[in-house]
Amino acid sequence: MKSNYEIFNASAGSGKTFTLTSRYLVKLLGSSENESYKRILALTFTNKASEEMKNRILSSLNEFSKLIPLMLNIMVNKKRDKIKTISSEEEHTIRAHTQTHTK
Numbered sequence: 001m002k003s004n005y006e007i008f009n010a011s012a013g014s015g016k017t018f019t020l021t022s023r024y025l026v027k028l029l030g031s032s033e034n035e036s037y038k039r040i041l042a043l044t045f046t047n048k049a050s051e052e053m054k055n056r057i058l059s060s061l062n063e064f065s066k067l068i069p070l071m072l073n074i075m076v077n078k079k080r081d082k083i084k085t086i087s088s089e090e091e092h093t094i095r096a097h098t099q100t101h102t103k
Contacts, residue, residue, distance in 0.1 A: 016044075016049070017053050017056070020042050021053050021056040024042050028040065
Protein backbone atom coordinates (compact mmCIF):
# COMPACT_ATOMS: atom_id res chain seq x y z
CA MET A 1 0.00 0.00 0.00
CA LYS A 2 1.37 3.41 -1.00
CA SER A 3 1.75 5.99 1.77
CA ASN A 4 0.22 9.45 1.43
CA TYR A 5 3.19 10.88 3.31
CA GLU A 6 6.56 11.99 2.04
CA ILE A 7 9.45 12.35 4.46
CA PHE A 8 12.62 14.24 3.62
CA ASN A 9 15.48 13.66 6.02
CA ALA A 10 18.77 15.39 5.21
CA SER A 11 21.52 17.43 6.78
CA ALA A 12 21.54 21.21 7.15
CA GLY A 13 21.99 23.16 3.93
CA SER A 14 21.05 20.24 1.69
CA GLY A 15 17.90 21.82 0.25
CA LYS A 16 15.12 20.41 2.45
CA THR A 17 13.24 23.72 2.51
CA PHE A 18 13.51 24.03 -1.26
CA THR A 19 12.28 20.45 -1.67
CA LEU A 20 9.39 20.93 0.76
CA THR A 21 8.38 24.16 -0.97
CA SER A 22 8.51 22.54 -4.41
CA ARG A 23 6.51 19.49 -3.31
CA TYR A 24 3.94 21.73 -1.58
CA LEU A 25 3.46 23.78 -4.77
CA VAL A 26 3.18 20.65 -6.92
CA LYS A 27 0.48 19.22 -4.65
CA LEU A 28 -1.32 22.55 -4.36
CA LEU A 29 -1.30 23.47 -8.04
CA GLY A 30 -1.80 19.91 -9.23
CA SER A 31 -5.03 19.48 -7.30
CA SER A 32 -8.45 20.10 -8.79
CA GLU A 33 -9.85 20.96 -5.35
CA ASN A 34 -10.29 24.67 -4.56
CA GLU A 35 -9.22 24.25 -0.95
CA SER A 36 -6.51 21.61 -1.36
CA TYR A 37 -4.15 23.69 0.79
CA LYS A 38 -6.25 22.64 3.79
CA ARG A 39 -5.24 19.02 3.19
CA ILE A 40 -1.48 19.59 2.99
CA LEU A 41 0.72 19.47 6.08
CA ALA A 42 4.36 20.49 5.79
CA LEU A 43 6.47 20.30 8.94
CA THR A 44 9.88 21.75 9.67
CA PHE A 45 11.78 21.78 12.92
CA THR A 46 12.74 25.45 13.12
CA ASN A 47 10.83 28.70 12.95
CA LYS A 48 13.42 30.02 10.49
CA ALA A 49 12.80 27.14 8.04
CA SER A 50 9.05 27.49 8.47
CA GLU A 51 9.17 31.22 7.72
CA GLU A 52 11.47 30.64 4.75
CA MET A 53 9.15 27.99 3.35
CA LYS A 54 6.11 30.24 3.77
CA ASN A 55 7.89 33.14 2.06
CA ARG A 56 9.03 30.94 -0.83
CA ILE A 57 5.52 29.55 -1.36
CA LEU A 58 3.93 33.00 -1.33
CA SER A 59 6.65 34.41 -3.59
CA SER A 60 6.22 31.54 -6.05
CA LEU A 61 2.43 31.94 -6.10
CA ASN A 62 2.88 35.67 -6.69
CA GLU A 63 5.23 34.98 -9.63
CA PHE A 64 2.84 32.36 -11.05
CA SER A 65 -0.04 34.84 -10.87
CA LYS A 66 1.94 37.26 -13.05
CA LEU A 67 2.33 34.55 -15.69
CA ILE A 68 -1.39 33.76 -15.98
CA PRO A 69 -2.27 36.72 -18.27
CA LEU A 70 0.73 35.89 -20.47
CA MET A 71 -0.26 32.23 -20.68
CA LEU A 72 -3.86 33.14 -21.54
CA ASN A 73 -2.64 35.51 -24.22
CA ILE A 74 -0.47 32.76 -25.74
CA MET A 75 -3.42 30.33 -25.72
CA VAL A 76 -5.71 32.87 -27.41
CA ASN A 77 -3.08 33.67 -30.05
CA LYS A 78 -2.54 29.98 -30.78
CA LYS A 79 -6.27 29.52 -31.30
CA ARG A 80 -6.38 32.67 -33.44
CA ASP A 81 -3.50 31.35 -35.59
CA LYS A 82 -5.56 28.25 -36.37
CA ILE A 83 -8.38 30.36 -37.81
CA LYS A 84 -7.35 31.35 -41.31
CA THR A 85 -9.03 32.51 -44.46
CA ILE A 86 -9.10 30.35 -47.54
CA SER A 87 -7.21 31.61 -50.58
CA SER A 88 -8.95 31.63 -53.95
CA GLU A 89 -6.75 28.73 -55.09
CA GLU A 90 -7.70 26.66 -52.03
CA GLU A 91 -11.35 27.57 -52.55
CA HIS A 92 -11.15 26.37 -56.15
CA THR A 93 -9.58 23.06 -55.03
CA ILE A 94 -12.22 22.53 -52.34
CA ARG A 95 -15.09 23.31 -54.71
CA ALA A 96 -13.68 21.00 -57.37
CA HIS A 97 -13.22 18.21 -54.83
CA THR A 98 -16.71 18.54 -53.35
CA GLN A 99 -18.36 18.75 -56.77
CA THR A 100 -16.69 15.50 -57.85
CA HIS A 101 -17.78 13.70 -54.69
CA THR A 102 -21.34 15.00 -54.53
CA LYS A 103 -22.43 14.08 -58.06
